[in-house]
Amino acid sequence: MAQAYAMTDNPEEAEPQRPSLLDSLGELRFPFEASLFWLGALSYPWPRVERANSKTVMLIPGFMAGDVTLAPMANFCRWLGHRAVFAGIWSNSQCPRESVEHLSSRLARTADRWDSPIVVIGHSLGGIYARELAHRNPQLVERVITLGSPIRWPRDSSNHAVAAVARSMARIRGKAERCLSEACSCGLRMSETSPKDVPTTVVYSRTDGVVHWQSCVDNSDAPTIENVEVLGSHVGMAFSADVYRVIAARLALPLRPRLRLAVSNPDPGH
Template sequence: MSSIDRSNFYIPTKWQMIAEAYGIIEAGNLLVQIPSLMKAKKGQGERIIVLPGFATDDIFTFPMRKFLENIGYKPEGWGLGSNHGDVPVLLDLMNTKVREIFRETQEKIILIGWSLGGYLARECARDNQDIIEKVITLGSPIIGGPKYTSIADVYSKQHGINIDQLEKEIDERFQTPLEIPVFSIYSKKDNVVSWEACIDHYSPKATNQEIDSTHIGLIFNADAYDLIAKFLHL
């Protein structure tokens, strides 16, 4: 994996997380934009799993899943409770989940993940590229994992992890390239994850798109929903 210079990555501070309260505005705007969003091209019942961010659960992804259902897809939550951040454990559970679903349905699966959920979605796809159709991430620390986030020290202490060593391990996984289409949505107003760390410079079928949103707001952002609907139909 060829490396880019990460020394100048902008990392949000803990104090900036206060600004994440503005995410409620994006939720309100979503309600206003629903009639327009419903004009999106319809899906054909494709199966989608939506993964929540760190310290959140399926409740937070309900609006997105409801939107996807209303435009013709078959979305579901990940069903693993709260995203506690133990990536090896959660990745094993996701790998088992997608394999069981595929075995039962013989239908390829689309993964959408917010924040750490997006990282998990990508790595699950990396391990199961024969049964995953595409992956979409929103404000996900693709590069370096938690190292380039405002909660890096909290995450490190919670899991007893050396985040520099973790970054190296994450880089090593890029040696198995993601050959399927991947779409990364990010925002320079993200107060949790470094926006530079959300951009995929490596995967051959990667698309990156900036929008105007807080980190929390990404899961409720009307522009994000519009972009997701368009990418799903490619």
């Protein structure tokens, strides 16, 4: 069962850690987690909404993943009565700066089309980008939900296989010491940016086998941030019943009046 609470650990005192070998091997259980979702979904009272209360959701996939990996989540959001759009990403492995520029344009077009702020859900690296979108465009984002997103120490907290892939991608681009590293001024430094003006739900699992769970927790103590623990694997968050319950509950919340006014009546001076 999902648990929501504020974390009190001091991020300055913590040291980056990588997932244990047991947790990394545990990532192989994600097909089982997907099966459990369908078994539990039949009896759970999902909060479906009427068309007048529907929200628009933009889904951003994780590192090296594409929109297709979040297709089940998109279908779930639509089944609840909401609109779901994809990020337009085939493989989330491009330059972070270029990716965020692409996502910012897509966010603006989507918000303009539906005349409403957008709920942005990001899995892993996609959650880092979701937070950056909210930081840059708070008037366009209703809520951010991150799923296993390493908002601190993105490379140093990931398992060795993921870290090796990131280094390989950087070398291929001739940017081994910068691109896709914490030293990148246009890239993963954005992981430290907190969208303090936008409600943010941070979902993490202590058995995450791709990134260490402590790197996924927001310790800022900002009143708009909530940390929610679920049980499951990193990859399985795209199919997890616990995660889907968190998403459904947040989507069922009323649209914030301040953002509705900000989108419907934009200030021409900004």
